[in-house]
Amino acid sequence: MVLEAVLLNVKDGYESDxxxxxxxxxxxxxxMNGYLSHELHRCIEVKGKYLLLVNWKTLEDHTIGFRASTEYQEWKKLLHHFYDPFPIVEHFEKVELKQ
Known part of the structure; x- marks a missing residue:
């Protein structure tokens, strides 16, 4: 499983929209194929700041399957104009700690 993490800074006054x-x-x-779950969190301390967490089966499910899809074009139309600056997307894998 891969965790996509994105800090989103939404333009002032556009939070509800x-x-x-x-x-x-x-x-x-x-x-989307490979999608497992997602959560959107609103920052308590900073107005307009959000954290998006998306769980994917594989990295490629996000970077190729989703981003290369026609559905992603609709996603972009709905959301990308809200961000300033444009967010950096990072991917994480769980560390299995063994004792």
Whole structure:
């Protein structure tokens, strides 16, 4: 499993519009091959800052399957105009600690 983590900075005054658009976009991402789950968190200390966490089966499910899809074009139309600056997407894998 791969965890996609993205800090999203939404333009001031657009937070409500972003959350409504994200609800629509959630339908898109949740229909993709390799998608497992996602969560959107609103920052308590900083207005307009969000954390998006998406679990994928593989890195390629996100970087190739989703990003190269026609569905991603709709995702972009719904969400990308809200961000300033544009977010950096990072991927993580769980560290299995053995004692």
């Amino acid at each position: 972003f959350e409504i658009a994200f609800l629509k976009a959630s339908i898109i991402i949740s229909s």
